[in-house]
Structures are given as C-alpha cells and as structure tokens.
Amino acid sequence: MSDYNKPLPVIEKWNEPYWQAAKRHEFVAQRCPACGYIHLPPGPVCTNCLGPDQVWVQLSGKGSIYSYGIYHQQWHPGFADDIPYNVALIDLDEGLQIVSQVVDCENDALGCGLRVEVTFDDVTPEITLPKFRLVGTKQA
Amino acid sequence: MGLQELSDTVCIVGVGDTKQGAVPDKTGDELAIEAARAALEDCGLKKDDIDGLFVQPSYGRQGDYLKVGLMLGLNPRVGGAVEASGATGCYMIQHAALLLNAGMANYILLVYGTNQKTNRNRFGGALLEEHAPYGAFNPSGPFAFAFRRHMHLYGTTEEQLATIAINQRAHAGLNPKAVQQTPITLDDYMSARYIVEPLRLFDYCYITDGGHAFILTTADRATDLKKPPVYIRGMGRQEAFRAYETPDLVMQSFQQEAVAEMVFDMAGCTPQDMQALYVQDAYSPAVIAALENYGFCPRGESGRWIQDGRIALGGELPLNVNGGQLSETYMVGWQNTCDAVRQLRGECGARQIKAVERLMCTYTGGLREHAGALILRS
Numbered sequence: 282m283s284d285y286n287k288p289l290p291v292i293e294k295w296n297e298p299y300w301q302a303a304k305r306h307e308f309v310a311q312r313c314p315a316c317g318y319i320h321l322p323p324g325p326v327c328t329n330c331l332g333p334d335q336v337w338v339q340l341s342g343k344g345s346i347y348s349y350g351i352y353h354q355q356w357h358p359g360f361a362d363d364i365p366y367n368v369a370l371i372d373l374d375e376g377l378q379i380v381s382q383v384v385d386c387e388n389d390a391l392g393c394g395l396r397v398e399v400t401f402d403d404v405t406p407e408i409t410l411p412k413f414r415l416v417g418t419k420q421a
Numbered sequence: 422m423g424l425q426e427l428s429d430t431v432c433i434v435g436v437g438d439t440k441q442g443a444v445p446d447k448t449g450d451e452l453a454i455e456a457a458r459a460a461l462e463d464c465g466l467k468k469d470d471i472d473g474l475f476v477q478p479s480y481g482r483q484g485d486y487l488k489v490g491l492m493l494g495l496n497p498r499v500g501g502a503v504e505a506s507g508a509t510g511c512y513m514i515q516h517a518a519l520l521l522n523a524g525m526a527n528y529i530l531l532v533y534g535t536n537q538k539t540n541r542n543r544f545g546g547a548l549l550e551e552h553a554p555y556g557a558f559n560p561s562g563p564f565a566f567a568f569r570r571h572m573h574l575y576g577t578t579e580e581q582l583a584t585i586a587i588n589q590r591a592h593a594g595l596n597p598k599a600v601q602q603t604p605i606t607l608d609d610y611m612s613a614r615y616i617v618e619p620l621r622l623f624d625y626c627y628i629t630d631g632g633h634a635f636i637l638t639t640a641d642r643a644t645d646l647k648k649p650p651v652y653i654r655g656m657g658r659q660e661a662f663r664a665y666e667t668p669d670l671v672m673q674s675f676q677q678e679a680v681a682e683m684v685f686d687m688a689g690c691t692p693q694d695m696q697a698l699y700v701q702d703a704y705s706p707a708v709i710a711a712l713e714n715y716g717f718c719p720r721g722e723s724g725r726w727i728q729d730g731r732i733a734l735g736g737e738l739p740l741n742v743n744g745g746q747l748s749e750t751y752m753v754g755w756q757n758t759c760d761a762v763r764q765l766r767g768e769c770g771a772r773q774i775k776a777v778e779r780l781m782c783t784y785t786g787g788l789r790e791h792a793g794a795l796i797l798r799s
Contacts, residue, residue: 287554287556288547288553288554289554290550290551290553290554291550291551296551320666321666322549322551322665322666328663328666347566347570348566348567348569348570348573349566349569350562350565350566350569350617350618350619350620351615351617351618351619352556352558352562352617352618353614353615353616353617353618354559354616354617356543356545356556356558356559357545357553357556357558360556363556365615365618366556368552368555368556368557368562370566377666380549380551380552380555380557381555382555382556392573393569393570393573393574394573404554408554410554410555412555
C-alpha cells in the first residue's frame, strides 16, 4: 500500500482517458476531428467549434515555462515536506497551457521561458502525474 | 436602447456597513441584516419601500437569499442570488440598474454578510480539482504567476510591487473603519515571509467578518432622499469561462480590456478623466493588472508608474484610499463601492479626495472568470 498522502486526481468520465494514458507514460490531449483544435481540460465537445466525438492524441511533451510560483505556505499536510515547492504554468508547444510542477531541479533554477519536457511521476500504483523537467540552457 | 442611454439613470442612494474585522458574536446573515438596516437609515427609506432584494452568498453557507429575505420580512417583486465570486457586488449593481430602468422594481436592496474570519475560512482549496495533485492551493497562485511573468517581461521588481501594500496601509491609517492601520515600511514589506513567492504576506487581503448593503433607485426617485445621489455613469463586464483553457490569461488582458471598452464607452470618458480608482485587490498584483488593462498606464510600466506618490491620496490617481482589501476589510469588493459612494458625497474626513466628482471601481471574481467595472459620479 502507498503512503502517498497528497491529493489525487478525481477520475471522471471525461478525464479518465487522460489519466489512463499518463499511467502508460503517455501525455495526451483532446483533438477535434472537425476543426483540429487541441484542448484540455477534456470535455464532451470541442471548445472551439462544438464538434462532437473528440479524439485523444499524443502531445510532444515539450514546452516552456510561462510562469511559476514558489509555495512557502502549507495548505495541505501532504506537501509539508516539500515546502518550498514550485507550481508552474507550462506553455505546451501544441498551444495549450497547463498547471504542473517542474521537478529534478532547485527552485532557483526556474525561469520564465525555460524549455521543459514532460516526465512521469508514478505517485501510486494507479496514478501517474505528468510533470516537467528542464532541458537545454536558459534562453536569453 | 443602447448602454449609453442608461448612463446616469440609476443612483446608489444608500450604503450601510457593520463593524469589520472579528465579529464573533454574529452570523454572516446577522451582519447582512445589520448592514441592510444601516443602508435604509442612510437614505431614509422604509423596509416596505424595498421591492428588490439580491443577496451575495458567503462562505460557511451564509447568505441564502430565501433565509435573508425571510429574516428581513420582505416579499420583493424581484430577488435572488447572483454568483460571480468577487465580482458579485458589481454585477448586482449592474442587474439592479437594468431592472430599475425596465420598471420591474423601484428600490433595490443589495446585501452581503460574512463571518469568514470567525469561521476560519482559509481559502486553502485548489483552483480546480486537477490542480490539487500539484499543490496549487489558494487563489493567490495565479496572481503570483502573473507578477512573476510581469517581472520577466518588463523588469518589474518586488520593491516596486511593495508600493501598493505600503500605500494602501498609509490610506488605511486615515480610515477608522480599516482593520489594519499600523503603517508599514519597505523594510517591513521585504522582511515579511513569502506565501507564494514572489508574493509576501502584505500582498494578501486580510480576511474579515462584516456586512455591507447598498440601495439603488432611479435618478428621478433619488433626489428626494436623505443623502446626495451617486450616479452610475458607466458599467462594463466580461466573462472568461475559458480561463483555465486559454493561454496567457494571467494578467487578464483581453478580459479587462473588454470591460474597459464597455465602461468608458457607456460613460463617455477616458481613464484620464478618473479622479480616483478602486481596484478589488484580493492580492496586490490585481492593481498592476487593472492599471495596465484599463489604460491608466502603458502596458508593462505600472511598476514604475505607481511610484513617487502617484497613487497616494493627493496624487494624480488616488488608489484604494480606504486601504482596499489589503488593509481596510475583505468584503469582496463591496467595501470599495461603499467607500467610493462616501467619497463622492464628501463624507470621508481625513481620507477625503479633494473635489472628487468622478471615479472608477474595478472588480474581478474567481480566478479570473469574472471581471466588471463601474464609473460613478456625484
């Protein structure tokens, strides 16, 4: 049994394929067959054209840090040992922006515009969280 | 009928408030009702004159409009709840203006009461369920992201941001209603702990108990009442229900720019015509965003623009002269509207803005889903 005590994603009808893919270490989003729009969070129709029957596609997992914050306050006991920890807004190359964390680096190494790529954190036997790590060097 | 034709047709004629801060002996609903009584007293109307009632729900399951209506003993022609988080008070005023113009009501009462301090509402939840696994708790995160981005793009500094909290605390020192009156220095600000870096303790609103109420009527009915009417010159709003999907919404640029276009068009004026500004400041970067998005200063320059007393009482654009939510009280924008009305009536004593006749209040709700603005005149 896991002693993981952070909040876990709530799996529901629309996001279940996203979390199933993450468990397979795949990073996916919904794509509209009608207009090609790629979007998250998942829903029943395309948020661009209302087209039905959204399909799941692989993302490149590459992007850049749009911005980030360093959390010094404990709002959940599961994060007590992580403080200060970062939360980052990631601009994915496919045009989406998601909330995640940048791992395997000191908070001081973070910067807006830095390139990142997805990495997978198997936090429980059932749940894997897509996170990001820095790649390359700091952009001007 | 276009929006411009509604300019100056509706007035705020009564405002009421209660003790702010810790009010442990009263429920949120009791505070709402106490504020409603104060607003009636303020304008001289009787309870039975009221034919519209809107109530903002508050944390801890207070503010159910049916319960508040029952406790107030009202059967209004129009009533209900408006739910738009921190923009609710603004949206209610806008709805009231439309209903009054349509003749569906003559005197509308708006109330909000909360005991969120006594109840210890900590705003510790995640923004969206899917953000909780990443530790993105508390609504301040996106404001920290926004300010970090601003620092990156424009070279804005934490010392520049400090001006907002320091300035509002100085204003609060002139306001007997304010719960935080002790002045703070740049050293105090910089030595305070980070909450979500780059934001520090003084960049956060101070959670309080309290109640506020407003009474609105048509301009022709407003002139017979106890206090000088305050006219609604302009109204604007823009929703962003795609806030979690659309990239680069942290500084709310498209959203607040749309509000600005509507509110200034209706009012027939420009940001430079405003003699004061109230920004609903749950966190201080809200001020940075509003100054740039509403056109008070050029994009990216707000960090420098707010220096040298420009936003202080007596400066070019007095900003949150009540102390705002950082220092006066946290009433999700209601406290700013209340102070704006009192400023336009000339009731503000030591913090009175000289010869103020026209000012603007801006509001945001949720993470960024709701945005609205009012231009008020005496």
